[in-house]
Amino acid sequence: MSNMLRWQGKNTGFELIHPGLQLTYFAVVLVLTMTAMQPVLLTISFISALLFSFCVRGWQTTLKTLVILLPLVIICAVINPLFAMMGSSEVVRFGQHAIYLESIIFGLCMGMMLASVILWFSCASKILSTDKVLAVLGGVLPVVGLMISMAMRLVPQFTERGKLIGSVAESVTSARPLTKRDHITSRLRIVSVLMGWSLEESLQSADAMKARGWGATNKRTGYKRYRFAAFDLFASLALALLVITCSVLAFVACSQFHFYPTMSTLTLWWGYIPYALLMLLPLVVRIVEDLRFKWLGQA
Amino acid sequence: MTELKDFIHSTKPASEPALSIDGLCFSYASQDSNTGTQMAGNLLFSDASMCLPQGSFTLLTGNTGSGKTTLMRLIKPELAPTGYRKGAINVFGRETTSLSVAESSTMIGYVAQNPETQIVCDAVWHELAFGLENLGTSQEAMRRRVAEVAYFFGIEPWMHSPTASLSGGQKQILALASILVMQPKLLLLDEPTAQLDPIAEKNFLHALFRINRELGITVLVATHSPETMTDYATGALRLEDGKIEPTPLSAIPAKAGIHNKLQIPHDNATDSTTINCRDLFFRYSKEEPWVLRGFDLTVATSSIHAIVGGNGSGKSTLLNMMAKAIKPLRGRVNNLHSSSQAILPQNPMALFVGDTAAEELKEWQQRCDYSDEEIVSMVDLFNLKSALAKHPYDLSGGEQQKLALAKILLTKPKLLLLDEPTKGLDTSAKRELATTLLGLRAKGVTILMATHDLAFVSKVADNTTMIFDGQSACSEPTQEFFSNNIFYRLPRIDSTTNELNVAHEKSMREDESKTDS
Structure with a gap:
């Protein structure tokens, strides 16, 4: 059971849409986070990523990640002013070297960006299981999809076998290697058994593929587990609209903002709202889904 | 696309045979194929003919090396071996060599x-x-x-x-299903159950039976242990001396079993224990x-101890x-002979390294x-003479098992750990194995085996432990085990049918219902 759950991924609200769209969402969020170098936008992205990570990866795992990420942010904040001696408000001065507040803030923003990207990536890997990525790939390139699928089976099988051969040889203690030479050959033996076994099996697998019509047509099709429904079209349009709005707003926000020599003052602005909506979207969907099931349960 | 219904009707018995072979001659292209005389000696089939009516379930028997696999592969054009070939193979009235890849894969599975x-x-x-x-x-x-197929x-x-x-x-059910999804009308199976444990074998045969009777698909199974399939089959063929002869199902080799007289009373029973462990935990x-959670086991020296239990119950x-290949998370394993033990893995391939069985x-x-003499006597004991020159991978599943055991x-070893030792063995080989194990015990070897095969356990084991839910559900002398168990046991059999296979099959049905539930 645990295996199956791992394969299908947890209930995140993302299952409602096509994997292609899921992939697009994460790609967009990552690109925006990496390009929009503006404190408010970065904070929005970081908080959203953090909240979503609590939601899909659990608070324990997320806290463990934070333990690594926070020092990273601090290191960035410390290192940047040492290399970029720019800004106007001097904090301390070591002889020739001045440390400016602006460059500390720039470093903090850099660190936050890195942290957000890492958090978004770990959330994405939780939701975009390999079979989803393959489904997207397999739809476009069936043969590449198949090759990856075969490799995904063979590589773990290979390592697993290597371990098995070694453990069997070690378990036969009545014939355990005695001399140093025996010990060295036992390593070689594992490789030789593994190669022979795998080659033999690959021949049989090739037969099994031929017996099932491999190469019968030039136009191989790919079985699509996910279909692109009308809802997905609607969702893509809505997402596209949101993304365009956010990109324009982010561009405006970034071009009006500068760190050096003096940092621009940040003001309350309506333009942050669509950006926050985009970043918090998965969380909102998740909460709505949870509430829906709660109401259903009570009804 | 054909609907399943139409598909079934189209394969209902008709005048046309599902498979007909006329005057088939074949030899592998090993020698000069210009002169007929040189060929004659190597002919695997000479003027072999057969005919399978639609909707039949036929067993193809024959000794190892009689060419069962070659015949099966000749019928499937993509897998047909190259060599000298004469005669016609027709599937539903079509010559197989004229079939396209697409046609072949939708006609022949x-x-x-x-x-x-x-x-x-x-x-x-x-x-x-x-x-x-x-x-x-x-x-x-x-x-x-x-x-549909799922x-x-x-x-x-x-x-x-x-x-x-x-x-x-x-896996084998999946392999079968992924063939049937292409809706073949003729299904060829080459020893499909040789790698399966007895319960999985029974499940697979049930599936095969349903395909044949419910969907009307013609089935041809090559097997060296036809006795497990006679209940399902409608006919049998025997490959001998390059000819294919129909044999009545009743003539399938006697359902000879391991008889009780095999039970050699062992005198060297001692109070000492070889393996002793308490409260093992592991995942x-x-x-x-948890695979094991509080497992206890005591194995007496020079005894045969069996561990029985369902699939995935943690026997391996x-x-x-x-x-001592893996360590328990809690508890300790005391193994007196841990420096002189040998293990027979579930897949004997993990042991093979040489180019020939002899190597x-x-x-x-x-x-x-x-000494070389010891090898010779071991070869005789396991009847492996004909296999010696072959590559271990080219041996049948049963022969591989025997070779691994001989090796x-x-x-x-003073302690023998066997994982599913009867897998892929036919009845006579099981009997040989039982004799060998009892002989080893008499020499003071301790044997611990994990198996599904209750009939085998009842004949050779001194003590039996049933593993369930990570614990030892009971551990008793085998006779008591079988008389105290009401469900997980061999059925009562009357004296006239005191045969392994009958007992075997019934016990398997019990096992199946246990594992299914």
Whole structure:
């Protein structure tokens, strides 16, 4: 059971849409986070990523990640002013070297960006299981999809076998290697058994593929587990609209903002709202889904 | 696309035979094929003919090396070996050599011996769709056919599992299902159950029976142990001296069993124990459920101790732990002979390194210091003479099992750990194995085996432990075990049918209902 759950991924609200769209969402969020170098936008992205990570990866795992990420942010904040001696408000001065507040803030923003990207990536890997990525790939390139699928089976099988051969040889203690030479050959033996076994099996697998019509047509099709429904079209349009709005707003926000020599003052602005909506979207969907099931349960 | 209904009707008995072979001659292209005389000696088939009516379930028997596999492969054009060939093979009135790849794969299905090698993809759903993808089937048709087949075999619950996580039995069912999804009318199976444990074998045969009777698909099974299949079959053929002869099902080799007289009373029973462990806990990772949780085991010196239990109950894990290949998370394993033990793994391939069976037996000769005479007597004991020159991989499943056992026995272990020793063995081989094990016990060897095969256990084991839910549910002398158990036991058999197979089959049905529930 645990295996199956791992394969299908947890209930995140993302299952409602096509994997292609899921992939697009994460790609967009990552690109925006990496390009929009503006404190408010970065904070929005970081908080959203953090909240979503609590939601899909659990608070324990997320806290463990934070333990690594926070020092990273601090290191960035410390290192940047040492290399970029720019800004106007001097904090301390070591002889020739001045440390400016602006460059500390720039470093903090850099660190936050890195942290957000890492958090978004770990959330994405939780939701975009390999079979989803393959489904997207397999739809476009069936043969590449198949090759990856075969490799995904063979590589773990290979390592697993290597371990098995070694453990069997070690378990036969009545014939355990005695001399140093025996010990060295036992390593070689594992490789030789593994190669022979795998080659033999690959021949049989090739037969099994031929017996099932491999190469019968030039136009191989790919079985699509996910279909692109009308809802997905609607969702893509809505997402596209949101993304365009956010990109324009982010561009405006970034071009009006500068760190050096003096940092621009940040003001309350309506333009942050669509950006926050985009970043918090998965969380909102998740909460709505949870509430829906709660109401259903009570009804 | 043909609907399943039409499909069934179209394969209902008609005048045309499903498969007919006329005057088939074949030899592998090893020698000069210009002169007929040189060929004659090597002919595997000479003027062989046969005919399978539609909807039949036929067993193809014959000794090892009689050419069962070659014949099966000759029928399937993509797998046909090259060589000198004469005569006609017709499937539903079509000459097989004239079939296109697409036609052949939708007419003739081929399932081989080892489920492991027939699986190509990493996920079950992809494996099912693989053949249809090859044929360029449209999305809707593919979805429908995969759904139909998944329901027929009850695959739905594990549709999204990785194929690597399946049991051997599930793998072979999947291999069968992914052939049937292409809707063949003739199904060829080459020793499909040789790699399966008795319960999985029974499940597989049930599935095969349903395909034949419910869907009307013609089935031809090559097997060296036809006695397990006679209940399902409608006819049998025997390959002998290059000819194919029909044989009545009743003439299938006697259902000879291991008789009670085999029970050699052992006098050297001692109070000493070879293995002793208490309160073992183990799981493979933090996310996975416990395999063992508080398992106790005591194995008396020079006794045969059997561990029985369902699939995935932790029998193999336990054997590896006794061999100290894996460590328990809690508890201790006391193994008196841990420096002089040998293990027979579930897949004997893990032991083979040589180019021939003979080399295999010599691998540890220097290290363990055994003479050539000992090898010869071991070869005689396991009847492996004909296999000596062959590559271990080319041997049948049963022969591989025997070779692996011979190889580890030559190292003269004091403790023998056997994982499913009767897998792939026919009745006579099982009987030989039982005799060998009892002989070893008489010499003071301690044997611990994990097996499904209750009939075998009842004949050779001194003590039996049933593993359930990570614990030892009971551990008793075998006779008491079987008389105290009401459900998990051999059925009462009257004296006239005191035969292994009958007992075997019934016990298997019991096992099945246990594991199914």
